[in-house]
Amino acid sequence: MPKWMPRMTDARLIPRDRSAHPVPRDPDYKTSVARSPNLPLLSMPSTLTEETGPVFGHGLIGALDNNLILNFSQGAAPAIGERILLHGRVMDENARPVPNTLVEIWQANAGGRYRHVKDTYFAPLDPNFGGCGRTLTDENGQYQFLTIRPGAYPWPNRGNDWRPMHVHYSIFGQGFGQRLITQCYFEGDPLIDRCPIVATIKDRSQIDRLVAPLDMARAKPMDFLAYKFDIVLRGRRQTMFENRPEGM
Amino acid sequence: MVQKLDTLTETPSQTAGPYVHIGCIPSFAGVEGVYPEDLGLRAVEQGAKGETITITGSVHDGTGWTLRDAMLESWQADAVGLYPGQDGADPKVNGFCRFAADKDSGEFTLQTIKPGAVPGPDGTWQAPHIALWIVARGINTGLQTRIYFEDEDNSADPLLARIEQRPRVETLIAKKTGDGQYRFDIRLQGDGETVFLDI
């Protein structure tokens, strides 16, 4: 047997297009100034280290994990706020669904306050809102959360900066190199265009990718509105013309 | 005009912000009772094969200040170099761990086993290493780096070989401070800046 066999590979991650992402340093987002590297990143094709990653089973997910309205009180009392279904699909750059991948979210309550020791904003905590949720995508890459729409909140940056309403997302994918954290904004929020964190993304069409449209087809009459937030993770390069050692 | 490609563009990153702990390690943030325990508490379970090690360190900004709000994730192979999910991998090795800088001191601790060498590109072998991913307020896209070990042979590692300025290799090498004890400090910017990866 020859040591090198041409084979259909489906492994190397597509190199990240950094122009689709925020700039690392933006003076209008002050904290980024001292926390961004001066020197270029070291680029290299992905290896087994980035192409593999943790896999989480359905046993991890509790019945209320994707219901932020009820999961903090464990079903005893609902959180206050505008009830929304936040749903969408996780795909890769090859437009293939990413099934069984963990999606975690966190957010402020309806008044714009986080349940965190570092959040000193005087909007009150909601005794029935924790602010975290998680779920696994199904075989088609679909996920959904029931939650309340988070409030906008002020933050110490320039003299009077406010975050638009947003939900933080953490997505795993199938390899550690696909790991992504981002934020979902809501259609029609005038604070999006005033936010220096949003503005770290210099490509307007990429900002639009983070704005979830109202989705009345998934809203439930007399119960909740719906917003749709699709996510695309790095894909894998598909080629028939690559020599790799056998068994890899 | 040309034909349209049917590929998609990756969703842009946004900073994890100061409250990342609520979503990823809620118990650490004081949000108790939603999940039975935080995800990724242990890189390995009791009985994992290999040398038990503890890596401590901290994350510093460009002024030298230690971050108190950073969250880190690690991913590694087992003692013989197999990743979880590969045939024959040690079932006691989770490979994945989440840990945060201490709210007061900024110190982080990773307790695990030392991984074995793993295959690299074109028949090469990568020296034992642990992949790290660092997120925090002010970091707009999570920073990737790696921990190597000073008591391993790193001379043929294909990633370390790509670092042009040889003194910078040291920024990826954990220093042995005792039996099974290592120190790994991360400098986001400036003097001794850690090599971050685009991989």
Ligand SMILES: [Fe+2]
């Ligand atoms: Fe936030």
